[in-house]
Amino acid sequence: MSEVAVRTVALHKRFGALVAVEGLDLEIKRGEVFGLLGPNGSGKTTTIRMLCGLMVPTSGTGTVAGFDIVRESESVRGAIGYMSQRFGLYDDLTVAENLRFYSTVYGLHGRERDARLAEHSAALGLTERLGQLAGTLSGGWKQRLALACATAHRPQMLFLDEPTAGVDPAARRAFWQSIYVLASEGTTILVTTHYMDEAERCQRLAFLSRGHLIGVGTPKEITTQFNQPSIEEVFIALQAKDEGAAA
Amino acid sequence: MTLRERVRAWRFWPMLWKEFIQMRRDRLTFGMMTFLPAVQLMLFGYAIQTDVRHLPLVVLDESRSAESRALVTTMVNTRTFDLVGPVASRAEALRAIEHGEARAALVIPPDYLTKLARGETAVAQLLVDAADPQTSGSAMSSALLAAQARGLALIAARTGRAPPIEVRVRPWYNPEQRSALFIVPGVIGVLLTITMTLVTSTAIVRERERGTLEQLIVTPIGGTSLMLGKLVPFVLVGYVQMTVVMLLGRVIFGLPVRGSLPTLYLFTVAFITASLGIGLLISTVAKSQAQAMQLSFFFMLPNILLSGYIFPREAMPEPAQWIGLALPLTYFLKVLRGILLKGVGAEALWREGVILCGLATFLLAVSVRRFRKTIE
Numbered sequence: 001m002s003e004v005a006v007r008t009v010a011l012h013k014r015f016g017a018l019v020a021v022e023g024l025d026l027e028i029k030r031g032e033v034f035g036l037l038g039p040n041g042s043g044k045t046t047t048i049r050m051l052c053g054l055m056v057p058t059s060g061t062g063t064v065a066g067f068d069i070v071r072e073s074e075s076v077r078g079a080i081g082y083m084s085q086r087f088g089l090y091d092d093l094t095v096a097e098n099l100r101f102y103s104t105v106y107g108l109h110g111r112e113r114d115a116r117l118a119e120h121s122a123a124l125g126l127t128e129r130l131g132q133l134a135g136t137l138s139g140g141w142k143q144r145l146a147l148a149c150a151t152a153h154r155p156q157m158l159f160l161d162e163p164t165a166g167v168d169p170a171a172r173r174a175f176w177q178s179i180y181v182l183a184s185e186g187t188t189i190l191v192t193t194h195y196m197d198e199a200e201r202c203q204r205l206a207f208l209s210r211g212h213l214i215g216v217g218t219p220k221e222i223t224t225q226f227n228q229p230s231i232e233e234v235f236i237a238l239q240a241k242d243e244g245a246a247a
Numbered sequence: 248m249t250l251r252e253r254v255r256a257w258r259f260w261p262m263l264w265k266e267f268i269q270m271r272r273d274r275l276t277f278g279m280m281t282f283l284p285a286v287q288l289m290l291f292g293y294a295i296q297t298d299v300r301h302l303p304l305v306v307l308d309e310s311r312s313a314e315s316r317a318l319v320t321t322m323v324n325t326r327t328f329d330l331v332g333p334v335a336s337r338a339e340a341l342r343a344i345e346h347g348e349a350r351a352a353l354v355i356p357p358d359y360l361t362k363l364a365r366g367e368t369a370v371a372q373l374l375v376d377a378a379d380p381q382t383s384g385s386a387m388s389s390a391l392l393a394a395q396a397r398g399l400a401l402i403a404a405r406t407g408r409a410p411p412i413e414v415r416v417r418p419w420y421n422p423e424q425r426s427a428l429f430i431v432p433g434v435i436g437v438l439l440t441i442t443m444t445l446v447t448s449t450a451i452v453r454e455r456e457r458g459t460l461e462q463l464i465v466t467p468i469g470g471t472s473l474m475l476g477k478l479v480p481f482v483l484v485g486y487v488q489m490t491v492v493m494l495l496g497r498v499i500f501g502l503p504v505r506g507s508l509p510t511l512y513l514f515t516v517a518f519i520t521a522s523l524g525i526g527l528l529i530s531t532v533a534k535s536q537a538q539a540m541q542l543s544f545f546f547m548l549p550n551i552l553l554s555g556y557i558f559p560r561e562a563m564p565e566p567a568q569w570i571g572l573a574l575p576l577t578y579f580l581k582v583l584r585g586i587l588l589k590g591v592g593a594e595a596l597w598r599e600g601v602i603l604c605g606l607a608t609f610l611l612a613v614s615v616r617r618f619r620k621t622i623e
């Protein structure tokens with residue numbers, strides 16, 4: 001199998017006159033925890049949606065898990081897990097029902113599925129809440145459930161769009177522990193975040209501003225390359241520079 | 248893969264399972280779907296009376312003879328008129344009509360008897376409140392028939408010969424010509440159309456609005472599985488509704504079931520599927536639940552007006568008839584009335600069945616094709 005989990009070449013997405021993603025060239029290696037950073041509206045969600053086959057790029061190409069994101073989007077769907085930015089599970093189903101629904105849709109059946117779900121919900125600490133309606137969970141637990149639903153089928157590639165937005169610090173730390181467990185099992189992870197402490201936890205980072213890439217590398221490379229003390233400073237400096245260049 | 252494994256792997260099953268759970272938990276919709284039929288049946292069954300009966304009639308009898316009284320009796324016997332009383336003058340008769348105490352007035356002039364006795368044509372006059380053309384039409388034709396019958400009886404008595412022609416009308420299928428009987432099968436069809444299009448049209452849009460559609464279509468579930476999983480639970484709802492209305496119709500209005508119920512239920516599946524297909528089509532166009540509902544209601548109007556539910560299609564201008572031909576309800580009404588009222592079977596209704604199946608397949612195919620697994 002190829003060493004590259006995600007590759008995009010000159011990926012563009014336009015909404016009418018608005019250019020949401022512009023000439024994006026990105027490469028994510030297998031098994032990497034890759035962070036996508038950028039201010040609101042910089043095109044993070046749009047990029048992920050194109051990679052997941054939810055939006056068709058205006059131009060450019062890309063592969064995910066070796067499949068073309070336009071021509072083979074159904075194969076892409078089978079190989080990935082996705083947590084949308086907005087909570088997308090069924091409020092009127094219980095935790096157990098959501099898990100059962102998604103794992104079955106992803107092709108797990110019968111005893112194999114039940115065993116996997118028992119193990120999986122135990123690993124994510126959901127066992128005690130199995131009977132609770134998803135709509136009544138608190139923010140942190142909702143995100144936990146969404147992660148569980150996106151990973152029960154052991155996808156090769158996982159897309160997490162702001163998975164820890166609105167989650168308290170302890171729950172965020174626990175969430176990141178789960179991310180590391182998944183990564184240690186070989187899952188490639190693309191995650192977006194506005195928390196710079198989370199960005200430092202990624203193996204590599206990409207900065208987006210107004211739809212285009214303005215920097216890629218490990219957190220260390222990036223801080224030294226841009227001569228800033230922290231990722232947060234880099235973020236602010238890069239954005240100011242990019243907006244200055246545009247003005 | 249063996250067939251068994253393939254059937255099990257079909258992503259339609261989890262979808263169906265989820266939809267049933269959600270339907271069970273959505274008490275409001277569930278209640279609406281069972282309560283609505285009862286209310287509608289009462290509303291339509293009682294309120295829509297297209298047959299004209301018991302019009303209040305006043306009589307100005309200036310002849311005051313046995314002959315004039317015989318004419319009044321003949322009129323009242325048609326059951327179109329109810330005698331509300333005699334009046335003393337033309338002015339009084341007109342006032343009764345103006346005030347709405349009477350819808351018609353029969354005026355028999357003083358020379359009525361003398362003209363009859365002399366063998367001349369006696370003239371009586373009927374004043375009708377023609378504000379409502381349907382009512383006045385019935386009143387006039389009833390009065391004319393009554394007068395003719397009376398005339399023929401007189402000739403027969405005078406000549407001692409039987410009247411040369413007599414047309415005996417025997418209304419079939421609905422001998423008392425009660426419009427409730429005609430309406431109730433229609434209520435079944437209209438109700439199914441309303442609920443089926445409304446619930447399905449909002450079904451997919453609702454997932455879009457709640458943000459669950461994005462998470463759902465990022466899975467490998469196919470468009471057909473997704474759509475069928477949404478639809479099948481509603482087929483059952485449709486059957487429950489239809490059964491409820493038929494039972495109520497039987498208890499309240501004495502609705503007969505002259506033909507075979509299994510045949511009716513079989514034809515119904517095609518109709519329900521076609522209605523669901525329309526709902527799905529709406530849901531692929533609408534951007535919000537509110538839009539979906541508006542479109543569904545917009546679609547209801549031609550169904551109520553042009554399908555032959557209340558107004559006979561034969562009386563409509565041609566373009567209206569053509570539109571009616573595109574509505575599944577038009578065919579289903581024929582099936583319902585045919586099986587329930589006339590007691591005919593599939594041999595008389597196969598054309599309607601074929602057309603309904605065709606419409607259902609077409610609508611489903613178009614909406615599945617239109618459905619894209621993207622969120623743009």
Ligand SMILES: Nc1ncnc2c1ncn2[C@@H]1O[C@H](COP(=O)(O)OP(=O)(O)OP(=O)(O)O)[C@@H](O)[C@H]1O
Nearest residue numbers: 015020038039040041042043044045046047085623
């Ligand atoms: N479906 C759409 N139609 C029109 N414009 C859109 C659509 N989706 C996104 N956009 C626009 O594209 C741009 C990029 O949006 P996107 O959601 O990708 O940003 P983001 O980086 O995820 O932002 P955030 O951090 O707020 O989530 C924005 O200007 C947004 O308004």
Ligand SMILES: [Mg+2]
Nearest residue numbers: 044045046085
């Ligand atoms: Mg976003």
